[in-house]
Amino acid sequence: MNIKPLGNRLLIKPIVEEKKTDGGIVLPDSAKEKPQRALVIEVGSLEDDYDINKGDKVIFAKFAGTEIEMNDEKHIIIDVDDILAKVED
Amino acid sequence: MNIKPLGNRLLIKPIVEEKKTDGGIVLPDSAKEKPQRALVIEVGSLEDDYDINKGDKVIFAKFAGTEIEMNDEKHIIIDVDDILAKVED
Amino acid sequence: MNIKPLGNRLLIKPIVEEKKTDGGIVLPDSAKEKPQRALVIEVGSLEDDYDINKGDKVIFAKFAGTEIEMNDEKHIIIDVDDILAKVED
Amino acid sequence: MNIKPLGNRLLIKPIVEEKKTDGGIVLPDSAKEKPQRALVIEVGSLEDDYDINKGDKVIFAKFAGTEIEMNDEKHIIIDVDDILAKVED
Amino acid sequence: MNIKPLGNRLLIKPIVEEKKTDGGIVLPDSAKEKPQRALVIEVGSLEDDYDINKGDKVIFAKFAGTEIEMNDEKHIIIDVDDILAKVED
Amino acid sequence: MNIKPLGNRLLIKPIVEEKKTDGGIVLPDSAKEKPQRALVIEVGSLEDDYDINKGDKVIFAKFAGTEIEMNDEKHIIIDVDDILAKVED
Amino acid sequence: MNIKPLGNRLLIKPIVEEKKTDGGIVLPDSAKEKPQRALVIEVGSLEDDYDINKGDKVIFAKFAGTEIEMNDEKHIIIDVDDILAKVED
Numbered sequence: 001m002n003i004k005p006l007g008n009r010l011l012i013k014p015i016v017e018e019k020k021t022d023g024g025i026v027l028p029d030s031a032k033e034k035p036q037r038a039l040v041i042e043v044g045s046l047e048d049d050y051d052i053n054k055g056d057k058v059i060f061a062k063f064a065g066t067e068i069e070m071n072d073e074k075h076i077i078i079d080v081d082d083i084l085a086k087v088e089d
Numbered sequence: 090m091n092i093k094p095l096g097n098r099l100l101i102k103p104i105v106e107e108k109k110t111d112g113g114i115v116l117p118d119s120a121k122e123k124p125q126r127a128l129v130i131e132v133g134s135l136e137d138d139y140d141i142n143k144g145d146k147v148i149f150a151k152f153a154g155t156e157i158e159m160n161d162e163k164h165i166i167i168d169v170d171d172i173l174a175k176v177e178d
Numbered sequence: 179m180n181i182k183p184l185g186n187r188l189l190i191k192p193i194v195e196e197k198k199t200d201g202g203i204v205l206p207d208s209a210k211e212k213p214q215r216a217l218v219i220e221v222g223s224l225e226d227d228y229d230i231n232k233g234d235k236v237i238f239a240k241f242a243g244t245e246i247e248m249n250d251e252k253h254i255i256i257d258v259d260d261i262l263a264k265v266e267d
Numbered sequence: 268m269n270i271k272p273l274g275n276r277l278l279i280k281p282i283v284e285e286k287k288t289d290g291g292i293v294l295p296d297s298a299k300e301k302p303q304r305a306l307v308i309e310v311g312s313l314e315d316d317y318d319i320n321k322g323d324k325v326i327f328a329k330f331a332g333t334e335i336e337m338n339d340e341k342h343i344i345i346d347v348d349d350i351l352a353k354v355e356d
Numbered sequence: 357m358n359i360k361p362l363g364n365r366l367l368i369k370p371i372v373e374e375k376k377t378d379g380g381i382v383l384p385d386s387a388k389e390k391p392q393r394a395l396v397i398e399v400g401s402l403e404d405d406y407d408i409n410k411g412d413k414v415i416f417a418k419f420a421g422t423e424i425e426m427n428d429e430k431h432i433i434i435d436v437d438d439i440l441a442k443v444e445d
Numbered sequence: 446m447n448i449k450p451l452g453n454r455l456l457i458k459p460i461v462e463e464k465k466t467d468g469g470i471v472l473p474d475s476a477k478e479k480p481q482r483a484l485v486i487e488v489g490s491l492e493d494d495y496d497i498n499k500g501d502k503v504i505f506a507k508f509a510g511t512e513i514e515m516n517d518e519k520h521i522i523i524d525v526d527d528i529l530a531k532v533e534d
Numbered sequence: 535m536n537i538k539p540l541g542n543r544l545l546i547k548p549i550v551e552e553k554k555t556d557g558g559i560v561l562p563d564s565a566k567e568k569p570q571r572a573l574v575i576e577v578g579s580l581e582d583d584y585d586i587n588k589g590d591k592v593i594f595a596k597f598a599g600t601e602i603e604m605n606d607e608k609h610i611i612i613d614v615d616d617i618l619a620k621v622e623d
Contacts, residue, residue, distance in 0.1 A: 002177040088536040091266040180355040269444040358533040447622040
């Protein structure tokens with residue numbers, strides 16, 4: 001299945017970071033904060049002055065966008081204005 | 090009966106996905122999340138830069154649009170901006 | 179008495195559909211949902227790109243517009259943008 | 268005393284309709300709905316495409332405008348966009 | 357002390373009208389409605405199409421503007437759009 | 446330390462007015478109303494049609510702007526549109 | 535890791551000021567006000583008329599922006615319009 005975002009939207013896949021407490025305990029999902037990093041999976045028809053491409057790693061605004069399930073994994077369709085920054089490792 | 094959406098609206102028909110719990114129990118309607126996929130039944134007078142046509146499968150924003158009944162089935166009249174993505178199987 | 183809507187407003191008359199429960203009981207008025215279909219009685223000074231005329235049957239947004247009484251029947255003065263679709267039988 | 272509305276505002280005087288219940292009882296003021304018809308008393312500096320003049324009978328949006336007292340009678344200063352329709356008897 | 361309103365604001369001084377009940381009792385201040393008439397004391401730099409000048413008597417929108425004290429009397433700095441009408445005696 | 450407001454903002458310093466009750470009691474700070482007069486300390490890059498300069502005394506909208514501490518005194522960074530009037534003694 | 539803000543956003547690092555009570559007690563983090571000063575770490579693609587650069591010290595609007603963690607230190611991605619002033623020591 002293939003999802004093509006419309007307009008200036010993106011399909012992103014949140015990067016779930018393992019998180020330990022100070023004491024070294026791995027937290028279950030519900031106790032973690034919402035992830036803020038994501039991988040860009042698919043790009044809609046953005047205007048030229050946006051420099052975001054498939055495969056980029058980005059930081060996105062918490063609670064923005066619409067969650068959908070695709071191949072049993074959580075993805076988000078999100079407006080390009082809710083992408084705050086690009087991450088370069 | 091024929092319904093012709095006005096302006097940049099669409100008539101869509103939600104695709105109800107059967108959903109089982111992890112334990113294999115089929116959930117009754119009220120326990121399911123709102124469906125997010127739909128089939129485009131009829132298209133209003135969209136501007137040219139929208140690439141959505143009758144028969145497309147789309148993902149739409151939850152709670153958007155107005156539900157109407159047509160031939161005893163639930164349909165939604167929805168603004169094109171609430172169509173988030175196209176789905177290609 | 180004659181009512182001429184101003185600007186891009188319409189005068190419409192809701193079509194009250196008789197509604198029975200599954201068991202065949204006719205519901206009293208207060209138990210029915212608000213009707214969503216209406217007949218266009220009078221049209222204001224709409225811009226050209228709206229294709230709505232006297233006598234059209236339309237679907238309108240619930241709770242939109244202002245109810246008025248005319249010849250002892252409920253009518254609604256409504257903005258053309260709250261007309262969602264035209265109905266062709 | 269003379270009141271000249273500013274900008275695209277009008278001075279209107281609500282038409283109080285006597286109202287009887289089905290059983291023929293005349294309702295006291297507080298039990299009536301807010302009146303929706305009014306006489307146009309004075310017109311501000313409207314743009315040309317509004318066709319409203321002194322002496323017209325109009326329907327106005329409930330709760331719109333500001334009530335003022337003038338010669339011991341209730342009047343309303345109201346924006347022209349809250350005038351919904353003209354009434355012709 | 358001299359106060360010069362900035363932009364399209366006015367300095368006005370509400371006209372407190374003595375008010376008696378039907379029985380002839382003069383109401384104390386707190387039992388009166390907010391006054392709606394005022395005298396224009398000072399005018400900011402209004403655009404030309406506003407015809408309001410020092411000394412005009414006006415009707416203003418209740419609760420609009422900011423109250424200030426000047427020479428121990430209550431004045432209001434108010435936006436010109438909250439001036440509803442001019443009063444000519 | 447020097448603070449330079451950005452865009453059409455100003456740095457102002459509220460003028461705290463001593464206030465006595467009618468009986469002559471000086472009120473403690475918490476019992477006073479918020480001060481509304483201020484001295485303009487620094488001006489951002491205002492457009493030409495604003496006539497506000499360092500050293501002006503102004504009246505500002507209550508609760509507008511952001512309080513900051515500078516040299517142990519309360520100052521406010523405030524948008525020029527929240528400056529209501531200039532005061533000339 | 536490198537974070538590049540998109541559009542007219544900045545990456546800033548709040549300057550945590552040690553704060554003592556009047557009695558000389560150092561307050562724990564939760565009892566302090568939110569810091570309002572920050573160092574500009576990285577600048578997005580601002581329009582020319584903004585004069586903000588890497589290394590500037592700025593005052594920013596409380597509660598604005600999105601907190602992210604970078605090298606185990608709290609940073610904020612913030613819109614340039616929420617930068618209130620520049621600080622020059």
